[in-house]
Amino acid sequence: MCAAGNWTARFAPALERIVSDAEKLRGSRPHIFIDVSQVASLDTFGAWLIERLRRSLSDASAEAEIAGLSANYSSLVDEVRRVGPAPRVVSDPLSISGMLEQIGRTVAGIGGTIIGLVDMLGAVLVAAGKVLIHPRSFRLTSTVHHLEQVCWRAVPIVVLITFLIGCIISQQGIFHFRRFGADIFVVDMLGVLVLREIGVLLVAIMVAGRSGSAYTAELGSMKMREEIDALRTMGFDPIEVLILPRMLALVLALPILAFLGAMAALYGGGLVAWLYGGVDPEAFLLRLRDAISIDHFIVGMVKAPVMAAVIGIVACVEGLAVQGSAESLGQHTTASVVKGIFFVIVMDGVFAIFFASIGM
Amino acid sequence: MAEEDNDAIIRVRDITVQFGNTRVLDGLNLDVRRGEILGFVGPSGAGKSVLTRTIIGLVPKVAGRIEVFGVDLDAASTSQRRAVERRWGILFQQGALFSSLTVRQNIQFPAREYLRVSQRLLDEIMVAKLVMVGLKPEVADRYPSELSGGMIKRVALARALALDPELVFLDEPTSGLDPIGAGEFDELVRTLQRTLGLTVFMVTHDLDSLYTACDRIAVLGNGKIIAAGSIADMKASQHPWLQQYFNGKRARAVVA
Numbered sequence: 001m002c003a004a005g006n007w008t009a010r011f012a013p014a015l016e017r018i019v020s021d022a023e024k025l026r027g028s029r030p031h032i033f034i035d036v037s038q039v040a041s042l043d044t045f046g047a048w049l050i051e052r053l054r055r056s057l058s059d060a061s062a063e064a065e066i067a068g069l070s071a072n073y074s075s076l077v078d079e080v081r082r083v084g085p086a087p088r089v090v091s092d093p094l095s096i097s098g099m100l101e102q103i104g105r106t107v108a109g110i111g112g113t114i115i116g117l118v119d120m121l122g123a124v125l126v127a128a129g130k131v132l133i134h135p136r137s138f139r140l141t142s143t144v145h146h147l148e149q150v151c152w153r154a155v156p157i158v159v160l161i162t163f164l165i166g167c168i169i170s171q172q173g174i175f176h177f178r179r180f181g182a183d184i185f186v187v188d189m190l191g192v193l194v195l196r197e198i199g200v201l202l203v204a205i206m207v208a209g210r211s212g213s214a215y216t217a218e219l220g221s222m223k224m225r226e227e228i229d230a231l232r233t234m235g236f237d238p239i240e241v242l243i244l245p246r247m248l249a250l251v252l253a254l255p256i257l258a259f260l261g262a263m264a265a266l267y268g269g270g271l272v273a274w275l276y277g278g279v280d281p282e283a284f285l286l287r288l289r290d291a292i293s294i295d296h297f298i299v300g301m302v303k304a305p306v307m308a309a310v311i312g313i314v315a316c317v318e319g320l321a322v323q324g325s326a327e328s329l330g331q332h333t334t335a336s337v338v339k340g341i342f343f344v345i346v347m348d349g350v351f352a353i354f355f356a357s358i359g360m
Numbered sequence: 361m362a363e364e365d366n367d368a369i370i371r372v373r374d375i376t377v378q379f380g381n382t383r384v385l386d387g388l389n390l391d392v393r394r395g396e397i398l399g400f401v402g403p404s405g406a407g408k409s410v411l412t413r414t415i416i417g418l419v420p421k422v423a424g425r426i427e428v429f430g431v432d433l434d435a436a437s438t439s440q441r442r443a444v445e446r447r448w449g450i451l452f453q454q455g456a457l458f459s460s461l462t463v464r465q466n467i468q469f470p471a472r473e474y475l476r477v478s479q480r481l482l483d484e485i486m487v488a489k490l491v492m493v494g495l496k497p498e499v500a501d502r503y504p505s506e507l508s509g510g511m512i513k514r515v516a517l518a519r520a521l522a523l524d525p526e527l528v529f530l531d532e533p534t535s536g537l538d539p540i541g542a543g544e545f546d547e548l549v550r551t552l553q554r555t556l557g558l559t560v561f562m563v564t565h566d567l568d569s570l571y572t573a574c575d576r577i578a579v580l581g582n583g584k585i586i587a588a589g590s591i592a593d594m595k596a597s598q599h600p601w602l603q604q605y606f607n608g609k610r611a612r613a614v615v616a
Contacts, residue, residue, distance in 0.1 A: 009524045013476045043524035043556065048488050049481075075555040083491050086483035087500050224459075324505020327460030 001025070004038030007046025019049045023056045032057050037068025047073065047080045113317075113339070120317045121309075124247055127240040139245045146249035150211040151256055157210070158203055158257050159264040165202060166265030167272045169193060174277035183277050187284055188291035190269040195296040199262030200254075201348055204307040207254055208340035212315040215246055216336035219319025220329045228320070238320075247312040254308035255301055262300060295360050303351050310347055311340045368427075369394045369527055369559045370415060375424035376583075377407070377414055384410050386583030387424070392527075397553055397560040399570045402580030403601065408563045409453065411580065412529055415561075416450060417441075428527070446474060448527040449520030453535070455512040457504040463490075463515050464500040470522040489518040492555075494548060510541045514548075521552070530562040534569055542566060546573040567606075579605075 001022060007015060025032070034054055039046070050066060057064035069077060131138045173186035219242065222228050228238050266288075273279040279287075318336035322329050370392040377385040384407040392398050402408050413419040415426055417433060426433050431444050457466050467486045471477070487497045493514040504512060513533060520528055533549065534542035546569050553560055564570065570577055571591060578588040579602060587597050595606045 009471070009475060012471075012481065016477050016481050044488055044492070044521075045481075045485060045524060048484055052484065072557070075551075079492060079555055080488050083484065083488045084497060086487045087497050325459035325503060 001032065002035040002038060003050060004040075006041045007039050007049065008041055008043045009045045012045045012049075015046065015049050019053045022053055025057065032064040033067045034064060035068045036066055036073075037070070039070075039073075042073045042076060044076070044080065047076045048083065051077065051080045051083070116317045116321075117313055120243075120313045123239045124243060124313065124316075127237060127244045130240065131244065137240065139241065142241075142245040143248050146246050147253060149214070150207065150249050151253035154207065154210060154253070154257060155260060158206055158261050161206065162199065162202060162261035163264040163268040165198060166190065166194060166268030166270075169198070169265070170269035170272040171276055174273065174279075178277075184279060184283070184287055186269075186273060186277065187279065187287040190266065190273075191288050191292040192296055194262050194265040194269065195292060195300045197300070197348070199265055200258040200300045200303050200307065201344070203258045203261040204254060204304070204311065204344045205341050207250070207257065207308070208311045208315075208344060209337050211250060211253075212311045212340040213333050213337050215250075215312065215315035216319040216322075216333045217329065219243075219316060220322030220332055223320060223322045224324055224329065243312075243316045246316065247309065250308045250312040251305045254311075255304040258300065258304040262297075299351075299355050299360055303348065306351075307344050307347055310343045314340045314343060367393050369429060370561065371425075371427040372411075372415065373425045373427075375411070375414060375426065376422045377410055377419060378422050383583055385414065385421075388580075388584050390578060390585055390588075392559060392561055393576075394559055395553075395557060396575040397549065397562060397573055399574030399577045400561065400563045400580065401565065401570065401577060401605070404565075406580045407583065408580055409531055412531055412561070412563055416448070416529060446523055447525055448529065449523065449525035450529045451513070451516050451520045451531060451533055453531040455504070455516035457512060457516055457519065459504050462501050462503055463507070466504070466515060467518050467522055469519070474523060485522075486518075489521055490515075492521070492548075492552060493518045494544065509536050510538075510545075513537065513545065517548075521556070524556065525558070527559045527561070530560060530564075532563055532565065534564065534566045539568070543568060543572070549573050 005011075034050060034057075036042075036050060042050075054064045054066055066077065170186055170190055173189050174183055177183055177186055219228070222242070228242070231238050231241060270281060270284045273284055274281055315336045318332040318339070322332045368391040370390070372388060372390040375385050375388045376383065388411065390411075400408055400411070410419055414421050415428065428444055429447060431440055433441065433444065436444065457463075458469065461469065464483070464486055467489055468482045471482055471485065486500065490497055490500065495511065495514050495518070499507070499511065499515075504515070507515065513536075517530075517533070520530075530549070534545050537545060546566075549560060549562070550573050552558055562569065562574065564574075574591075576588065576590060577594055579586050579594070579599075581599075581601055586599055587594060587602060591606075594602055597603070597606075
C-alpha cells in the first residue's frame, strides 16, 4: 500500500480514518510494504499512525515494512517505534462497597475536621501566650494591615446591607402588625431582633464570605508556592507570623462591624417606621428605650468575637490544607466559607440555649 | 542585524516596550531563521523574557512590528492569529502546567481542543511525546505537584510539542536542573530539532546550552540586540559584557 500527501496533525482526524480502514487488510496478504515515498510532510501524528498501521498489519509470520522513507523523517519514525502502549486510566468502578467506603470516609472526615479546628485553636492560643510573654514578637504592622482589610474596608458593604435588612424587617413588621393595630410593637421586634440576633449573625456571615475566603485563598496560595515552608525553615512559626495577626484582626473587627451593623439596621428600621408606618422618631426612640435593655445589646456583642474566632480558625485550617493544584485552592476556599457559616449558625444556637438558661 | 532575511520565521522590527517610564526594549530588531536554534542571552533583568512574551503577544508593545511565519501579528485577524498559535509551542519558565490536570490531560489538552481525533490516538500520541522528552509512560497519571522540577520541564516541553509545532519558544529550559539533567535537556532539544525540523527560540543563561545546543546566539543589552552570530563571533566581540560573559572564569571552565 502507498501513503501520500501531508501526514501532519492538522489532518489527523482524516488520517486516523484512513489508517483504521487500511488496518482491515490485516492477514489478507503474506507480506506488506507501506510505501511512504509520496508523503509530502510528516510529523509525530503522521509517523505514529503509519507505525500503528505497520504494527497492526504485522503478525507472527510476517512483519510489515515501511519503504521509501526519506532520510529527513527516518529519525522521527525511529523515535515513534520506541513508543509502547498507553497506560490505562485508572478509574474506580461504581459499586455499593465503593459508595459505602465514600460515606465512611466522609464521616471520618467530619471527625478530622473537628480535630483540625481544635488543633488550630490550641496552636493559636499557644502562639498568643508566647506573644504575651514576649510582647516584642507581636506583629503590630501586620495586625493593623489585616484590621484595615477586614474591618475598615468592610464597613461600607456591612452598613449598607444591614441598613437594608433593618428597613425590610421594619416594613414587614408594620405591614403585618397593622392588622392587629399593633404598629408600635414593630419597634420591640426590631430592637430585640437586631441587637440579639440579626446584627451579629448577618455580619458574621458576611465576614465569613468576605474575609474568611480571603484568608483561605491567601494562606492556600502561600502554601502552594512553598512560602510557608520557607518561613518555617527560617525559624519562624507560621502560626505566629501569619495566623495570629489575622485571627486578632478578625476578633477585633467583628464586634466593631456588628455594632455598626446593628446601628445601621436600627436606623433603617426607624426610617421606614417613620416614613411608611408613621411612627415619628421621637415615639420610636421612646418605645425603643422601653423595649430593649442593655442585656440584649450585651448578648449580641458577646457573640461577636467568638464567631470571629470560629470563622478565622476555619479559614486558616482550610488555607493550610490546600494541596498543590488550583482546583484544591478553589475547593478549600469554598469549604472555608461553607464551614465558616455553618459553625457561626451552630454557635448562635449554642449561645441561644446558654443565654436562655442564665435568663438573659 | 537589519539586513532582510528571507528565510526568517520570526521577524521583529523596531520593537519598543515600556512599563511605566522604564523602557525595557528600545527599537529592537531580530530575525530567527527557519530550522535554527537561536540562543538568546543577556544580563538578568535585561528583558529577555519580555521580548519572548512580546512576540507571543502576552506583553503589549508601544511601537514596532512582529511577523511570525510571515504573518504580521498586529494586522492578523483572530482566525489568522489562532492559526499562528497552533504552529508554535511555548515552554514557560516555571512550566505553567495546569495544576488540576494530570500529565496525560496536560499533554492532550491542545490536541483535544483543536483536533477531532479518537481518545486512543490521543493516548498514543501522549505516550509518544513522553518518550520523546525522555519520560516513562507511567508518569501519565500523576499531577504536576507530584513531579520533580526536571520532570515538570519535560512535561511542559511535551505539552509545547503536543501539536507538532514548527516553532518552539523555550524560556530558560535548563534553569533549576542539575548539570547532567541540563545536558540531557540540551541534547533533547537538539534531537527534537533534528527529528521534527523545529525552529527553537531559547532564552537561556546556561553557557553549556549555548555551546552544545545553539546554532546562533543573540545578545540583548540596553533594550537592543548588541550582537548576533556564532559562538566564535561572540568570543571575538569587543563588547565588555560579552567579553566578561564568554571569556570569564565560568566560561573558561565550560570550554576546558
